[in-house]
Amino acid sequence: MSAPGRSQAHMPARDRAKGSPVSRPGPPLWLLAELTYRCPLHCVFCYNPVDFATQSSELSTDEWLRVLREGRELGAVQCGFSGGEPLLRDDLETLVAEAHRLGYYTNLLTSGVGLTAERAAALEAAGLDHVQLSFQDSTREVNDFLSHTKTFELKSRVARLIKEQGWPMVMNVVIHRLNIDHIDRIIAMAAELGAEYLELANTQYYSWAYVNRAQLLPTHEQLRRAESLTDAWRARLEGRMKIFFVAPDYHEGRAKKCVNGWGSVFLNVAPDGTALPCHTAKMLPGLEFPNVREHSLRHAWYESEGFNRYRGTGWMKEPCSTCEHKERDLGGCRCQAYLLTQDAEAADPVCEKSPHHGLVVQAVATAERGAAEHPLVFRDPVSSRRLGACAQAELATQVDNETGAIATR
């Protein structure tokens, strides 16, 4: 099935839906290299595709080296190495060294598994600038339950190792119903471990988090309390640790400017080489994204249908097309619109003006009544193959909005 406007796919940097020219996009600033979908953890909110187990192809070292060079030539200045768990790639040090030589600011996004003292020293020597370490919670019980691994002690050791290497550390904790009441202890833990930045990332409901949405959505009262405690800690830790509280868009009634604008600053390369404007965009039907094995990053960024389709505002329909806020949020997230309405051009349903906003209101109301009783689905290959048998569109329609239950085949 073709997406609307696809026939004009190769009209770059144009406002295709209305036919009026828009200015040529600037270069990407961020290159995110998703080196692998392999990961020893099984997080219930994982942002990797639900069908990751069916996608085993990975770019070779030489192919990644070319991607890094092309990204820098395009103008990207920051390079994140992510996954899955990027430390599962034996060539990580080689890739970091090349990224450093090319002049990127380099960032490793890791669960900590595999970061031994030897590898930390090698990555430091390769020029790694920055590490983002994820925790699932401040308690061993919840951390280990949510990741289905015994990794809490290991992560604490890795946090100390990161500090010993002299790297600035971002601690990232995905926040949801099952850990939000620990926010006080989470912030205290980050301060004790010497994090310079703490990202309290309210769950965004895509991929595995969408599958588990009914168990993960917090209540208004939980969020209110968490924000107030975070504000108090911000004042106490001023000058020592910066705390980011990523907005919980289901509760806000306002759409976010997703990835700061489609094809605007963010260039993601998936493990198999697919170039994407965000890591979930591959779910959108009828859109073609180029693979770096066949196309240059320059082609992907400036010429490809996938990157041009939702740039700017010309693709919009009502209510976004005549909305006074359309430049502010660019209509919100295309993946969220598609996941909830099966229409990637719809206004993001988290927006109060969306005709589909009732879907989000209903999901939040269900959360207010209490978490769903059916079991969490952990990110593992068996569940991935089971869920991957449903196309994303079918998956979306099979989530029962009243109970949050997900039907699978």
Ligand code: SF4
């Ligand atoms: S969210 Fe968890 S399971 Fe997913 S890649 Fe990160 S550490 Fe691995």
Ligand code: SF4
């Ligand atoms: S209607 Fe569209 S452009 Fe207006 S605020 Fe909502 S999502 Fe943003």
